[in-house]
Amino acid sequence: MKSERKNLTSVDGPADLFTDEYYMRAALRLAERAAADGEVPVGAVAVRDGVVIAKAWNQVEMLKDATAHAEILVLTAASNAVGDWRMDGVTVFVTKEPCAMCAGALVNARVARVVYGLADPRCGACGSALDVTGFRGMLHNVEVKGGVLEPECRTLMQEFFRQARERSRNREPGTGK
Numbered sequence: 001m002k003s004e005r006k007n008l009t010s011v012d013g014p015a016d017l018f019t020d021e022y023y024m025r026a027a028l029r030l031a032e033r034a035a036a037d038g039e040v041p042v043g044a045v046a047v048r049d050g051v052v053i054a055k056a057w058n059q060v061e062m063l064k065d066a067t068a069h070a071e072i073l074v075l076t077a078a079s080n081a082v083g084d085w086r087m088d089g090v091t092v093f094v095t096k097e098p099c100a101m102c103a104g105a106l107v108n109a110r111v112a113r114v115v116y117g118l119a120d121p122r123c124g125a126c127g128s129a130l131d132v133t134g135f136r137g138m139l140h141n142v143e144v145k146g147g148v149l150e151p152e153c154r155t156l157m158q159e160f161f162r163q164a165r166e167r168s169r170n171r172e173p174g175t176g177k
């Protein structure tokens with residue numbers, strides 16, 4: 001088994017099939033899609049038994065809906081895929097630490113595990129600013145792992161906001177320093 005895996009190489013180096021990094025790469029591709037649409041680049045995939053059952057990216061601007069975060073949309077898509085609201089045994093991979101709304105939804109959906117890339121010290125609700133997923137009063141606790149492909153997730157986010165600042169500067173000539 002080990003030697004077979006060694007032969008599976010990709011442009012990123014040795015194969016990381018079925019690892020947290022593998023699924024985070026899928027989430028990153030969805031985040032890039034969000035960025036291309038002018039959305040804050042956050043992507044998410046839901047995985048059960050090694051299979052991606054749902055994919056989503058942030059669509060707040062497109063849907064003009066403050067609740068259209070990648071995690072909410074991926075939970076809705078996953079529920080539709082499995083025909084149940086209970087996400088037993090499901091892991092959600094998301095490029096940025098979920099906010100309070102999304103962390104609450106992950107708890108309510110009974111998601112087993114959430115894996116995120118970039119921590120959010122200001123609003124992250126999986127242990128950074130708040131700990132909604134681990135709050136003892138909740139009916140369910142979600143296992144959390146952060147920092148997976150953090151550099152890639154951070155670069156994507158920083159680049160998006162750098163370009164957004166540039167665009168707004170260009171719109172208002174003479175206001176820059």
Ligand SMILES: [Zn+2]
Binds near residue numbers: 069071098100101
């Ligand atoms: Zn959110």
